[in-house]
Amino acid sequence: MNGIIPLFKPKGVTSAAFLDLFKSFLFRVIKGESGKKRKRKRMKVGHGGTLDKGAEGVLVVGIGDGCKELKNFLEGSKKYCVTGKLGAATDTYDSSGTVTSEMPFDKVTIEKFTSVVNKFTGAILQKPPIYSALKFEGQRYSDLARQGCPPEPQLRPVTIYNVECTEFKPPLFKLNVHCSSGTYIRSLVHDIGQELESRAHVIDLCRSQQGQFLLSDALKQEDWSLDNVNKLMVVTKSKRLKDRKSV
Template sequence: MAGGEAGGGGVAARAAQKLFSLSGLFAVYKPKGPTSAAVLNLLKERLLAEAGVQTNGNKRKSQVLKIGHGGTLDSAATGVLVVGIGKGTKLLKTILAGSKKYTAIGLLGKATDTLDATGKVTEEKPYDQVTKRDLENVLQKFTGDIMQVPPLYSALKKDGERLSTLVKRGEAVEAKPARPVRVYSLSLQQFQPPLFTLDVECGGGFYVRSLVSDIGKELSTCASMQELTRTKHGPFTLEEHALHEDKWTIDEIARSLEHCMSLLPGEPSHKKFKTEHPEETAVSCEDK
C-alpha cells in the first residue's frame, strides 16, 4: 500500500513537473455559454488537478501556473480561443493584434441594446425591400480600412471598469469614438431573409456585432447578430487546432504546443513579440 502511494506520488510529481515546464501558445474550443475567463479558469483547474496540485481555493497556489488568453469571445459566441501558458503568455499581445476569421449570422429587422441576440429589442423595421444583391453591394463599403464605433456593451474600459459593467449598473456611458479597424475580406455566404450569414476576416479590435448593426443601418433597416463563431485566430484554426474539453490534459496540450508553436512565423523571440505593434496591443481587443 505504502509503495503504491509512493508510486502514485511519483506520477503526480512527474505530471506537475511536465505541467510547469509547458510554454507557448495553443488553442482551445470555447463553447456557447461560459465567458472566455470561465473557460480559462476551468482549463487551469483541470490541469492543476491532473498534476495533483491542491489549491483548495488558495489563489496563490493556483497563480503558480501562468496562463492567459488572447482575445475575448462573447459568452454567446463559440470557436477558437488562443491560450498562452508559461512564457507563452508574453506572446498573447501580438496574437491580439493579429487577424481573425469569423462566421456570423445576422438578423434583419431587429436592433438590440447589445447588438446581438442576448439584448433587449430597441427597434424594429421592415426588411422586405432588402435583396441579396443589396447586401452584397453594401459589404464592399465595409471592406478594407474603415472606421468603427465599438458597442457600449463591450469589454473596453472606462476608469478601469468594463463599459458593459457600467451600462448594466445603469450608469450613463458615452459611446467610444470611432476608431480605425481593418477588414481583410467580407463575403455573404447565405441569405434567407431575415437571416444572412457572413464570413469575415479582420484585424485586432474589430467588433462583428458592430459590423452587423452597421450593415442593417446601411440597408435602411436595422440588424442584430444572432450567432458568432471564430473559425481562425492567427495561424490557429477551429478544425485543426482548437482542443475540446475532453482533450484538456497535460499530454494533449504538450503535443498541441509543439504543433502550434511551429506555425508561428520564424518563431520570433519574446522580445520581438513584446515590442511589436505597441499602439494596437495597448487596446483591449475583445472581439464580440
C-alpha cells in the same frame, strides 16, 4: 508548462470563466502527475482576445511564459462565421439583448444587401458596442452599461479584408468575415442593418481563426488531457509556429 495553445470555447460561458476551467484542469493533471500533495501554486494562464459569452470558436491561451508572448502571436488577422437577423436592433447588438428598434426588411434584395456589405470592406471607422470588454477609466463598458451610465464609445480604425455572403434568406443571412484585430463583428452586423435602412443583430457567431491558429487546431474541452495539451502547445521558438504562415 510554458507555451501557447488554441482552445475551443463553447457558447454559454465567458472567456474568463472558460479560462478558469482550463486553469483548474491544468492544476489537477499536474498535481496528479507529481503524485505529491502540495499547496496550490499560482499558475499563469491568460487568453489573447475575448470571445463573447454567446460566441464559440478559437480562443488562444498562454501558459506560464507563454502569456508574455500572446501579443506577438496574435498580431495577425481573425476570421469569423456569423449569422445575422434583419428587422431588429438590440442594445447588445446580438440576440442576448433587448430590442431597441425595429424596421422592415421586405425591400432588402440580395443585390442591395451585397452592395451594402461591400461598402464595409477596407479600412473603416467602427464604434464598438456599449456592451463590450473595452474599458473606460478602468471600468468595462459592459459594467457601466448595466449601471445605466455608459459613456459613448469612440470610433476606432479597423480593417475588413473581406466579407463574403454565404447565405441570404431574409430575415437571416450568413457572412464569412476576414478582419483585423480589434474588429467587432456585432458592430459590423449592426452597422450593415442601419446602412440597409433596416436593422440587424447577431444571432450566431464563431471565430474560425485567430492569428495563426485555425478552428481545426483548437482543443475541445472533452479532449483535454495532459498529453493533448503537450502535443498542441507551442512555444516562442517552436519551428511549427515559425513555419506556419500568417494570413
